[in-house]
Amino acid sequence: MLVSPAVQAARAQSALHNLFIFPLSSFLVSFKNQKKLDKKYLDLAISLSKGPDPSPNPRVGALIVKDDLILGSGHHHGPGTPHAEIEAITDAISNGNSKLLKGATLYVSLEPCSHTLKRTPPCTDAILKSGIDRVVFGMKDPNSLVSGAVFLRSKGVSVAGPLSQKECEKINSTYLRMLKIPPRVILKMAMSLDGKIATRENDSKWISSEKSRLMVHHLRSRCDAILVGAGTVIADNPRLTSRIPSGKDPIRVIIDGSLSTSPKSNVFQNPDGKTILVTCASSRAKLKLYSSPNLRTLVFPGKKVDLRLLLTSLSAMGLKSLLLEGGSTLAGEFFDANLIDEFYFFICPKLIGGKTAKSPLGGLGLANVCESPRLHSITYRKVGPDLLIHGTILRS
Numbered sequence: 001m002l003v004s005p006a007v008q009a010a011r012a013q014s015a016l017h018n019l020f021i022f023p024l025s026s027f028l029v030s031f032k033n034q035k036k037l038d039k040k041y042l043d044l045a046i047s048l049s050k051g052p053d054p055s056p057n058p059r060v061g062a063l064i065v066k067d068d069l070i071l072g073s074g075h076h077h078g079p080g081t082p083h084a085e086i087e088a089i090t091d092a093i094s095n096g097n098s099k100l101l102k103g104a105t106l107y108v109s110l111e112p113c114s115h116t117l118k119r120t121p122p123c124t125d126a127i128l129k130s131g132i133d134r135v136v137f138g139m140k141d142p143n144s145l146v147s148g149a150v151f152l153r154s155k156g157v158s159v160a161g162p163l164s165q166k167e168c169e170k171i172n173s174t175y176l177r178m179l180k181i182p183p184r185v186i187l188k189m190a191m192s193l194d195g196k197i198a199t200r201e202n203d204s205k206w207i208s209s210e211k212s213r214l215m216v217h218h219l220r221s222r223c224d225a226i227l228v229g230a231g232t233v234i235a236d237n238p239r240l241t242s243r244i245p246s247g248k249d250p251i252r253v254i255i256d257g258s259l260s261t262s263p264k265s266n267v268f269q270n271p272d273g274k275t276i277l278v279t280c281a282s283s284r285a286k287l288k289l290y291s292s293p294n295l296r297t298l299v300f301p302g303k304k305v306d307l308r309l310l311l312t313s314l315s316a317m318g319l320k321s322l323l324l325e326g327g328s329t330l331a332g333e334f335f336d337a338n339l340i341d342e343f344y345f346f347i348c349p350k351l352i353g354g355k356t357a358k359s360p361l362g363g364l365g366l367a368n369v370c371e372s373p374r375l376h377s378i379t380y381r382k383v384g385p386d387l388l389i390h391g392t393i394l395r396s
C-alpha cells in the first residue's frame, strides 16, 4: 500500500516518540494534550483526503492511532471502492497491528457512514468490529438523517466532531454542490380511458397490458429507487422488483407516515437489504414490528414526510433517479410540491367509472387550467393495446 510522505513523516516521528519517550496512554494525557493530538492527527487525515479525486464521491482520509503511534492510514479512491476508514483498518491489519486496534482512535475527515444502501458495507460496523473505541471526525455527513456519530455513540464509542467542518467543506465543495442537485423523479401511472388508476374497491390488477407491465419492469431496472405510498402497499402488496432477466432491482422506498402497512407485506420480507421505510411514527414499539437487519428506517419529524427533505436524503445516499409508482395520494403530493420531472402515463382501453375511484394525481391540484406546468418532449407510442404518453415537466 502506498503511504503518503506526510504519514511516513508522522509515523517516523511517532515511532521515535514511542522508543524514547514514555508512551502516552490515554488516561495520562491531559485534556489540552489530547486536543493537540486530535488536531495533529485530524489534520493529517484531512491531508490524506487531498489525493486523487474520488468523484462523484467525497474526498475522505483516515488514520488510526494508539498511544501516539499510527497503526494504519488510508483514503477513499472512488465509487465502489472501500471507504477511507476501511482502508485504514485494512492497512493497520496488514502492518501487523490488528491486536492494537482495540482501544485505538480513528481520525477521519468525514463522519463515518452508517447506511447500508450503497455498494460498500457501512463503516460503522467495521469500526465496531475492529475494537476502535474513539472516533474523531472533521466534517458532518451532509445527510442529516444518516448519522454515523449518533449510531456509534449508541454503541458506546466515544465520538468527537465535527472539528474541521469549514476546511473539509472546502475540500469537498464539488461533492457538496452535487448533493444539492435533487434526484430525478419519474412518475409512472397506468390508467383507464376514463382516467382511473384503480376501482372504487382499490383494485388495479391489471389496468395495463402485459406488454406495458414488461416495459415498467425495464424502467424499474434503469432507476436507482422506486417510491410508493402505504396505500399502494396495502392495496396491492407489491414486491417492487424488476422481473426481467439480468435486471437490476432498485431500492424500494415505502412512505408510510403512520405505519399503517403490515410488517408482513412483501416489500418488508425481501432479504436483499434494499428497502427503506420512511415514516413519521416514532413509537419504538411500533417500529420494532418492522425491524429486520435488512430494513433501513428513516424517521421524519412532524406528521408528514417532508418530500424535499426526503429527496435530499436519498440524493446523499447516492440515489439519482426515482421511479414514483404511486398511488394517487403520494403522486398528488409530489405534483403539488412541483417535484416531478418526467412521466410515463399508460392509457389503457378499459372503463372503470365511479366517483370515488382514484385518478393519477390526488393532492390539492390546481385551481386553474392555465396553471398547468409546462410539459416538454411529449411522445405517443402504442404498447400492445395501450397508449403510452411520455414527457418531461419543467420544474418552475
Ligand SMILES: NC(=O)c1ccc[n+]([C@@H]2O[C@H](COP(=O)([O-])OP(=O)(O)OC[C@H]3O[C@@H](n4cnc5c(N)ncnc54)[C@H](OP(=O)(O)O)[C@@H]3O)[C@@H](O)[C@H]2O)c1
Residues within 6 Å of the ligand: 188, 189, 190, 191, 196, 197, 198, 199, 201, 202, 203, 204, 207, 228, 229, 230, 231, 232, 233, 235, 236, 255, 256, 257, 258, 259, 260, 261, 280, 303, 304, 305, 306, 307, 325, 326, 327, 328, 329, 330, 331, 333, 358, 362
Ligand atoms: N394504476 C397504477 O399505475 C397504480 C399505481 C400505484 C397505485 N395504484 C393504486 O392506487 C391505490 C393507492 O393509492 P392511495 O392514494 O390510496 O395510496 P398511496 O399514495 O400509495 O399511499 C398513501 C399513503 O401514503 C402515506 N403518505 C403519502 N404521502 C405521505 C407523506 N408526505 N408523509 C407521510 N406519509 C405519506 C400515507 O400513509 P399513512 O396513512 O400511513 O400516513 C398515505 O395514507 C391502490 O388502489 C393502488 O392499487 C395504481
